[in-house]
Amino acid sequence: MSDRAYGFLSARRFLKLLLHQAPVAAAILISGLAGASAQTAPTFNSSRANSGTVGVISGGADGTYIRIAADLANVLDGEDLRVLPMIGRGSLQNLRDIMFLRGVDIGIVQMDAREQLKAENLQDNATRRLRFITRLYNEEVHIIASREITDIRQLDGKKVNIDKAGSGTNLTSRLIFEKLGIKPDVTTFDQASSYAKLKSGEIQAAVYVAGRPVRAIAEFQTDGRFHLISIPFEGEIAESYFPARLTSEDYPQLVDRNQPAETLAVGSLLAVFNWPENSDRYSRVNRFVNAFFSRFDEFLQPGRHPKWKEVNLAADVPGWERVKPAQDWLDRAAAGNPSAEVQSFESFMNSRGLNVTAEQREALFRDFLAWQNNRQKVTRRSTRQD
Numbered sequence: 613m614s615d616r617a618y619g620f621l622s623a624r625r626f627l628k629l630l631l632h633q634a635p636v637a638a639a640i641l642i643s644g645l646a647g648a649s650a651q652t653a654p655t656f657n658s659s660r661a662n663s664g665t666v667g668v669i670s671g672g673a674d675g676t677y678i679r680i681a682a683d684l685a686n687v688l689d690g691e692d693l694r695v696l697p698m699i700g701r702g703s704l705q706n707l708r709d710i711m712f713l714r715g716v717d718i719g720i721v722q723m724d725a726r727e728q729l730k731a732e733n734l735q736d737n738a739t740r741r742l743r744f745i746t747r748l749y750n751e752e753v754h755i756i757a758s759r760e761i762t763d764i765r766q767l768d769g770k771k772v773n774i775d776k777a778g779s780g781t782n783l784t785s786r787l788i789f790e791k792l793g794i795k796p797d798v799t800t801f802d803q804a805s806s807y808a809k810l811k812s813g814e815i816q817a818a819v820y821v822a823g824r825p826v827r828a829i830a831e832f833q834t835d836g837r838f839h840l841i842s843i844p845f846e847g848e849i850a851e852s853y854f855p856a857r858l859t860s861e862d863y864p865q866l867v868d869r870n871q872p873a874e875t876l877a878v879g880s881l882l883a884v885f886n887w888p889e890n891s892d893r894y895s896r897v898n899r900f901v902n903a904f905f906s907r908f909d910e911f912l913q914p915g916r917h918p919k920w921k922e923v924n925l926a927a928d929v930p931g932w933e934r935v936k937p938a939q940d941w942l943d944r945a946a947a948g949n950p951s952a953e954v955q956s957f958e959s960f961m962n963s964r965g966l967n968v969t970a971e972q973r974e975a976l977f978r979d980f981l982a983w984q985n986n987r988q989k990v991t992r993r994s995t996r997q998d
């Protein structure tokens with residue numbers, strides 16, 4: 613066996629050993645801290661607890677936004693940062709909340725929502741100060757209708773639910789129907805109510821713009837009466853939206869195996885207000901940005917929403933300016949300034965004098981990150997015990 617191969621295997625065994633011993637170390641650490649805490653009860657620091665909070669306004673309880681916000685909290689919560697997910701009323705209202713509502717620092721919104729605010733002439737000065745942290749993922753347009761309706765143009769004159777006023781679904785639905793020259797009799801029930809009204813026959817179709825798979829739609833009991841219909845990608849539609857596809861893998865009860873629903877998608881992003889750099893609100897956003905970008909790989913792990921795999925942190929958004937902390941982080945990364953994780957890994961490699969191939973180095977780095985994440989979890993658990 614070559615020295616290079618031997619060094620690689622030795623390093624990998626060492627990291628695997630650390631991973632396997634982590635639960636034992638956790639038990640020892642927790643038991644020790646538990647004994648110490650029995651002697652000295654810590655004083656709760658309310659000032660510190662509040663200084664690290666970041667409010668994230670999302671969407672309805674059945675949509676993708678709230679699951680993305682929950683992922684943000686589950687991954688990023690720690691001693692110096694606590695993400696507070698909030699149920700929101702949709703993209704337009706989320707932007708208003710970011711600008712004017714106390715406690716709302718960040719919002720998940722559709723890329724086309726700000727244009728509607730400009731059209732409404734709502735506090736034009738405040739609207740100009742909206743920024744984005746990162747582009748997220750595409751949100752697909754879902755139109756559920758009875759199987760008797762096979763073409764979107766058949767919805768002309770029919771009762772179609774487009775969600776509450778102020779929601780991204782409401783905005784996008786109106787724009788799509790307008791561009792296609794279709795004039796449905798729109799209703800504005802919430803999503804949960806719309807499914808019940810579909811079954812009763814009170815409405816003939818329901819629209820929901822959200823990242824697939826949407827749990828509420830996937831769990832919709834159709835009894836074979838309903839399906840997802842296609843939207844043509846043509847004319848003015850092609851200038852504003854992206855083509856997308858919904859398959860039986862996403863919605864087995866609503867899409868036939870050999871006949872996917874061709875639909876449209878609109879981009880989403882993390883929006884924020886451009887607070888002054890010396891303000892407390894700016895500091896909160898800065899803390900969130902650094903944690904989010906530095907730990908983004910954790911959002912790609914099993915158990916997180918699959919839409920995270922569509923995110924490109926460096927992607928620009930037409931018509932939007934990136935908030936300074938996010939742009940600064942990307943600039944540092946582009947300049948080759950290594951992260952703390954990379955620096956720790958390099959120190960580990962140098963301390964052992966390892967000479968490995970690029971493929972072996974990548975494998976070792978993944979093992980190193982897994983060990984480091986495991987160690988951080990142990991520390992967080994022991995801190996909570998204390």
